Amino acid sequence: MTTLPFLVELGCEELPPKSLKTLAESFLAGIEAGLKQAGLSYDHARYYAAPRRLAVSVQHLALQQPDRTVHVDGPPVKAAFDANGNPTQAAVGFAKKNGVDIADIDRSGEKLRVSKHIQGETAVALLPHIVQQALDNLPIAKRMRWGASKVEFVRPTQWLVMLLGDKVVPTTILSQQADRITRGHRFMAQDERLALHYTNYPASLEHSYETQLEMAYVVPDFAKRQQMIIAAVEKLAAEQGGKALMPAALLDEVTALVEYPVPLVCRFEERFLHVPQEALISTMQDNQKYFCLVDNNGKLLPRFITVANVKSTNAKFIVEGNEKVVRPRLTDAEFFFKQDKKVTLESRNERLKTVVFQAQLGTVYEKAERISELAAFIAAQIGGDVALAQRAGILAKCDLATEMVGEFPELQGIAGYYYAQNDGEANDVALALNEQYLPKFAGDVLPSTKTGLAVAIADKLDTLVGIFGINQPPTGSKDPFGLRRAAIGLLRIIIEKELALDINVLSQQAVNAYGSKLSNANTVNEVFEFLLGRYRAMYEEQGITVDVIQAVQTLKPAQPLDFDRRIKAVANFRNLAEAEALAAANKRVANILSKDGVTVTGGVDNSLLSEVAEQALAAKVASLQTQLAPLFAAGDYTPALSALAALRAPIDQFFDSVMVNAEDAAIRQNRLNLLASLRELFLKTADISQLQ
Structure with missing residues (x-):
């Protein structure tokens, strides 16, 4: 089967940084879903995301859908033909709808059936719709329009690249005509417009795309760009004798703000350190997107790291600009702190x-x-x-x-x-x-x-x-x-x-x-x-599995700590060899006791126990009631429930050889009482009958 790589890149004005990663992941998911629905096989796919672009690369994409046969069922055969074998209106309508003669319709089953052979379409014909649908389904809270166009997207679009191999896929999406022209860094690339080309050897389209953009000062791979930021920030922080605070959300946002990350160390006046450091960190992270530095004790240092989107020969101007911008914000925090302390909290x-x-x-x-x-x-x-x-x-x-x-x-x-x-x-x-x-x-x-x-x-x-x-x-x-x-x-x-x-x-x-x-x-x-x-x-x-949780929920313990101990006991019990048989036995006992007319009238009368199996079960239940009472009282459910595993053999013997519904009413009632006392032992911890 012939395959080629596929690349789609949508260029935009600066995309919202807080949602860039989500948009890129959704774009990839939408394209993959579209390819699978269309029956176009591929090896793997990945996304790229930078402030001005969303892109997806697909490797070894099939160039043609496989041919397929579709079966269309119609009305019941009995309703399609009258007693004389003549077609009814239902049959005529079905044939007309599917463009076939009535004689060509399969009537061997209960319903009329038409089988259609559909020739697979080319990837070139299918890809525009797949990309359009993926873009339409992006999780965009509020779409915008621009200029006189009625097209809506999260930001105005600027260009569209769609390459299958080295050929442009002809289409227009979101007012942009597909081409091979992408754009490099807005400020650092000498020629911002860049024609993408692909040759099978030595590099893949994916590699060619990354390489050509990186030469134009754009790192399109979101994860790679983020790792570059982390490595550079950690290195600078270590040089300053500190550690950088890099919350995941802030790191994602900063990664989404830059195409070519250049971290720089900046400073602020030490006098601000008497303000609660949480306030300083909050304003620097939330408002300025800075990485704050702390010492080994977690105390804030009077330095921070900003990530610029441009490599400057005079970086000191960028540093000074950021220091100048942050100063009023820290001054505000200082002012609020001083004002608040003028009166008591109470x-x-x-x-x-x-x-x-x-x-x-x-x-x-x-x-x-x-x-x-x-x-x-x-x-x-x-x-x-x-x-x-x-x-x-x-x-x-x-x-x-x-x-x-x-x-x-x-x-x-x-x-x-x-x-x-x-x-x-x-x-x-x-x-x-x-x-x-x-x-x-x-x-x-x-x-x-x-x-x-x-x-x-x-x-x-x-x-x-x-x-x-x-x-x-x-x-x-x-x-x-x-x-x-x-x-x-x-x-x-x-x-x-x-x-x-x-x-x-x-x-x-x-x-x-x-x-x-x-x-x-x-x-x-x-x-x-x-x-x-x-x-x-x-x-x-x-x-923890749902059935274990339900087994405890059924009893509705009022103390959360008690609930937790029961959960752990049942989870442990569930792994025992006897668990499955005892769960089934509990379910059987519960069904017997829940039947109409069944009542439990008291304890077990040993004088009415005539069968060896019921005597053995009654003795074991009585022994465990005494043995486990202190454990239940202390909420020590794990060893208690494990000890109940010893009931498996006497329970099996009981059900194998004892008829619960004996003809003698007194014996029957006594056996029901025995089963009730057995079930009550398990219910001291959980309803084991809920286990699957």
Whole structure:
């Protein structure tokens, strides 16, 4: 089969840097989907992405679709011909629609069928539509028009390259006629327009494309450009005696801003270092796209690295320009910090008395009062300092009224920590003001102090209870108060910090703190069910299978830590050789006990046990009830459930030789009681019958 490489490149005005990588990945996915749908085979494909271009390269693309036969089914044969064998209107219409004679229609099956041989189209004919469709399906939030054209795209288009081998694929897409002309670096390439050429030897089209553009100071490979940035920034940081902060999102954005990266070291005045470094880092990263430098202790250095898009013979002017631009932003942060420290953190609660948290739930200050009350209750439960938790709770939202958080919302909690320290608050109180928001994302750290734990749990639970209490739970993709994130954070804290807390008890305390504000009488139960549903997402991320999660969910343990112990026990049990047989036996027992008319009236009467197998099972169940009681009481489920594996043999023997539905009513009832006591043993941990 004849194949050739294919390259498509769409040139644009500067593409949005935050979405460049996503656009490129979607462009590649769209083209690959189109090729597969068209039946055009290929070896592999990859994307290129730079500020002014999106491109996809496909290797060893088939030049022709394979011929294929398509079968079209029509109306039932019985409806297509009358009793005399004459075609009805249904048959006539079907034949006409498919352009065949009735005599050529296959009627050997239940329905009429026409088989059509379709000759494969050429790749040249198919590629324009595939590329157009891929571009149409890009995840663009808002498309724009330019000039007098009605064409819409994320940015105005400038050129289009479409090469199959060394031949241009003739087409016009997004107002651009396909050609072989691309463009080099806007400033550094002497001749910005560049004609792409490909020869089979020695390089591939993919390699030719990269090489020719790199000679024109454009590194089209997003990943390669990013690695160049990382290597250069790390080298410069080491030379400055520090380490560069390179968050993934910022690194992607900077990579999307430059075609030819040139990292440069810049400085700022050391006097700014008395400002909370989080504020300085925030403004330099978010507003200026700089990589900040810290020392080995994580303390900010008065230097940063900017990545220029041009290689200058006088780089000092670029450095000076960036230093000049950043100075006013750092001055603003310094000013806000000084102004905020003129009044105490606690005094800002007066302003929060007029700031609405939620129309039906009152002000932010009222929320702080509830957090304070609930945090004190939780601190008592987990062995924390009640007074510190109460104090941290009442100060929890004060920094929302500061100038610093007003300018840098991402510093909520962090600003509170510094201002609490400035006011002489206890260290645990100051830490709790920041830790209340932890964890902020999946895998984030958890609060380190008991005061922080208490406030973090109280804050999340207060929001959950409040929103459910006014009947506004999350629906579908809408979750304006972030309740799903709050729920998983709450569960993570309780489980990973091994806190013996009961969700229903805490929820009731939160409900009580709201007084008469809540209209939903079923709030505690609905919050519990919502949290119960969050376990699945949380444990699936850890590789726990759905049936294990459901086996524990069925029992609805009220303590998250207890839930976690049961999950681990069932996951361990599932790997035992006896697990499959015992799960099946539990399912069988559950089915027997759930039948209409079946009731369990009490314990097992040993005098009614006549069969050897039922005597053996009853003895083993009774022995395990005594043996495992301390383990169940201590929540030590893993060894308890493993010990129940010993029931496999007596259960198998019981079902092989004992008739549960004996004619004698007393014997039948006693055997049902035995099965019920057996099932109850397993239900002390989970519903094993749920295991697949």
